[in-house]
Amino acid sequence: MPQYDYLIVGAGLFGSMFAYRARKAGKRCLVIDRNPHVGGGCYTENQAGINVHKYGPHIFHTSNQQVWDFVNSLVPFNNFVNSPVACYKGKRYNLPFNMNTFHQLWGVSTPEEAKAIIERQRAEYADIEEPKNLEE
Ligand SMILES: Cc1cc2nc3c(=O)[nH]c(=O)nc-3n(C[C@H](O)[C@H](O)[C@H](O)COP(=O)(O)OP(=O)(O)OC[C@H]3O[C@@H](n4cnc5c(N)ncnc54)[C@H](O)[C@@H]3O)c2cc1C
Numbered sequence: 001m002p003q004y005d006y007l008i009v010g011a012g013l014f015g016s017m018f019a020y021r022a023r024k025a026g027k028r029c030l031v032i033d034r035n036p037h038v039g040g041g042c043y044t045e046n047q048a049g050i051n052v053h054k055y056g057p058h059i060f061h062t063s064n065q066q067v068w069d070f071v072n073s074l075v076p077f078n079n080f081v082n083s084p085v086a087c088y089k090g091k092r093y094n095l096p097f098n099m100n101t102f103h104q105l106w107g108v109s110t111p112e113e114a115k116a117i118i119e120r121q122r123a124e125y126a127d128i129e130e131p132k133n134l135e136e
Contacts (some may be wrong), residue, residue, distance in 0.1 A: 004030045012040020020074075 005027040008015045016038060018027040039042050042058050044051040045119065059082060062068050084095045094101045102114040128136050 002028075002030075004028045006030070009033075010040060011035075011038040013042055016042070107119070 006019070006022055006029045008019050008029055008031045011019075011031050011033040015031055015033070019031050022029050031038075033040075035043070041055045043054050045054045046052075059080060060071065061076065062071075086093045086095045091104070093104050099109075099111065099114065102108050102117075106114070106116065106117055108114050125136070
């Protein structure tokens with residue numbers, strides 16, 4: 001009967017990382033997961049040579065050099081620039097909102113012009129005290 005120092009439930013980032021560090025410290029670990037794969041919410045599935053984020057897109061960001069060096073010692077990272085575009089009524093808009101989006105929406109060029117339109121729209125919906133979604 002194998003003996004373990006730790007039983008780790010969940011092979012997501014936390015469980016995997018804990019097991020990795022514990023093994024480095026000479027501990028024996030048993031990692032179990034109800035999913036048939038490791039990675040938890042960050043799991044990617046290889047579909048026709050493309051890594052698809054099964055549970056939603058994941059981007060890694062850190063400004064901590066020590067963290068960056070550590071994760072790169074485990075796996076190679078791709079460079080990734082997040083530049084989403086929304087399609088609304090057949091037109092393309094930059095997201096997240098920036099001055100370019102406001103120009104595309106309303107033809108304005110300065111933050112003051114954009115603010116004035118936002119204030120006007122806000123006044124039209126003054127009865128909404130707690131917006132429940134992006135549209136509101
Ligand atoms: C759609 C989406 C997008 C995200 N985007 C980002 C991002 O861009 N950048 C970022 O840094 N973070 C992002 N996150 C957050 C990130 O996914 C989590 O912070 C991270 O996955 C948490 O890791 P974890 O190990 O704590 O949990 P999880 O990844 O959830 O792993 C937990 C594991 O435990 C298993 N488990 C749970 N209970 C049991 C049980 N009783 N028995 C057996 N197994 C069990 C589960 O199956 C799972 O595999 C995103 C999350 C979501 C949902």
